[in-house]
Amino acid sequence: MLFCLAYAPSAFASRPGGGDEGPDQCTVMGEVVSIQEDKGLATVRLKQISGSTTYNGCSATGAQGMAEKNTPVTVPLNIQPKPFITVGDVVFVNVRSDRDISLETFAPGDFTLDMLLKEVQIYFDDRLQRFKFIYAIKCYLGVQQTVEKLVPELVEADKEKRLSAALMLIVLAGAKHPVPPAELQLALRIGLMESRKSAVGSSITLYPGDRAQVVNVLIGMLHDKEVVDPFASIVAMGEMGEEGARALPDAIDRINDASASQLRSDGDRIFAEAVTKMKAEEKAVKIFMAKVDEGKLKDKEGPLAKGMCRLKVKSDELAAWCRNGGVDPQAACREAVGRLDSFIATLPNTCGRDDDCSGYYFPVGAPECPPAHMLSKSGMTPEKQEGALKFRAMVEHACATEWENKHAVCSPAEYKPGCRDGKCVNLQK
Numbered sequence: 001m002l003f004c005l006a007y008a009p010s011a012f013a014s015r016p017g018g019g020d021e022g023p024d025q026c027t028v029m030g031e032v033v034s035i036q037e038d039k040g041l042a043t044v045r046l047k048q049i050s051g052s053t054t055y056n057g058c059s060a061t062g063a064q065g066m067a068e069k070n071t072p073v074t075v076p077l078n079i080q081p082k083p084f085i086t087v088g089d090v091v092f093v094n095v096r097s098d099r100d101i102s103l104e105t106f107a108p109g110d111f112t113l114d115m116l117l118k119e120v121q122i123y124f125d126d127r128l129q130r131f132k133f134i135y136a137i138k139c140y141l142g143v144q145q146t147v148e149k150l151v152p153e154l155v156e157a158d159k160e161k162r163l164s165a166a167l168m169l170i171v172l173a174g175a176k177h178p179v180p181p182a183e184l185q186l187a188l189r190i191g192l193m194e195s196r197k198s199a200v201g202s203s204i205t206l207y208p209g210d211r212a213q214v215v216n217v218l219i220g221m222l223h224d225k226e227v228v229d230p231f232a233s234i235v236a237m238g239e240m241g242e243e244g245a246r247a248l249p250d251a252i253d254r255i256n257d258a259s260a261s262q263l264r265s266d267g268d269r270i271f272a273e274a275v276t277k278m279k280a281e282e283k284a285v286k287i288f289m290a291k292v293d294e295g296k297l298k299d300k301e302g303p304l305a306k307g308m309c310r311l312k313v314k315s316d317e318l319a320a321w322c323r324n325g326g327v328d329p330q331a332a333c334r335e336a337v338g339r340l341d342s343f344i345a346t347l348p349n350t351c352g353r354d355d356d357c358s359g360y361y362f363p364v365g366a367p368e369c370p371p372a373h374m375l376s377k378s379g380m381t382p383e384k385q386e387g388a389l390k391f392r393a394m395v396e397h398a399c400a401t402e403w404e405n406k407h408a409v410c411s412p413a414e415y416k417p418g419c420r421d422g423k424c425v426n427l428q429k
Helices: 063-068 110-123 127-141 143-155 159-174 181-194 198-206 211-223 230-239 241-257 267-278 281-293 303-310 316-324 329-344 382-398 400-404
Strands: 026-036 041-052 072-076 090-097 100-103 417-420 423-426
Touching: 026 063, 041 063, 041 090, 041 127, 072 090, 072 100, 090 127, 110 127, 110 159, 110 382, 127 143, 127 159, 143 159, 143 181, 159 181, 159 198, 181 198, 181 211, 181 230, 198 230, 211 230, 211 241, 230 241, 230 267, 241 267, 241 281, 241 303, 267 281, 267 303, 281 303, 281 316, 303 316, 329 382
Parallel strands: none
Antiparallel strands: 026 041, 026 090, 041 072, 090 100, 417 423
């Protein structure tokens, strides 16, 4: 199946999760099922919600129901810039009502590329958003021209430019677009060293070299104390299968030595999944228990300890340690909820009436325990959006055990948004 994206930056550009700006508009991914060239029309079968300009834009416009039913819609093709689409292509359409539906379009040029490079750091782990990046470039900017512009950025002194270029080259290579091998190697190293994205680790299979060579590179990286997030490298180890187990001692040392700012809320899950893929559970137990016995384990409630306790391995010694290790899931859940609440308090927050606060709190996770976060309000920056997503993920992860065991650590009744003294607050507090 071919894909082609039509997407345009605007004051009300849609984003995952929705915002509270401008008129209701929902962006939906769909597949072109027919084209009437003589009439300048295309029929698109809607498939998946991509984003919304407002909190309830997809339900207000009817797009939610149309996507769920895979409804075919007709869109005009006589637009500028004109998208080059054929039957079978995937496109993105803007739905403002059931009678007002149009393709999104990208304006060719450096402005669009700069915008994509800013967003790739935020949305790299989002598969749907990666489709947008890939086919915006493919249909409007040109793959070869874009690669030629990105390659020099890999040696930029500016870290943000360097990382954005690396991530976008990885996106293109993952879609089987040509990226020079040496530059792809460098892009993957930069992504693993400087990003916090799990999908970078999953992309290690693109590395132009055999598995032994790749693992040697990962071992060297894990020795580097400047690695922002060791878990991207650990995901890569898992992709290398049993060969990846050679890097396990370095990975365990790196997690154990990492500062709190370098650790992920879902690090234990990532670690356990990678160890399982490497078939290295027994090796991990041996290394870990040696640290415990020597008194070198720095955090018995950290992701390394919790990750070990997630492993499905027959080890009486590890089972006893996990049973008596003092890991308190209820305390972890409460701590994560507290961090999320503290973050929410730092976000832009104004209102004139209770209705203004609709969408201020977004329920997350299981219905038994929906802590909240604000994804997008007026004045939000991409950094704060990424922070909101990070703290939401922390709560979802930390409270997972509580939801499974149905402990009432938090309750739906705890969150009721409303306006008080010009600020959106939780009226239940």
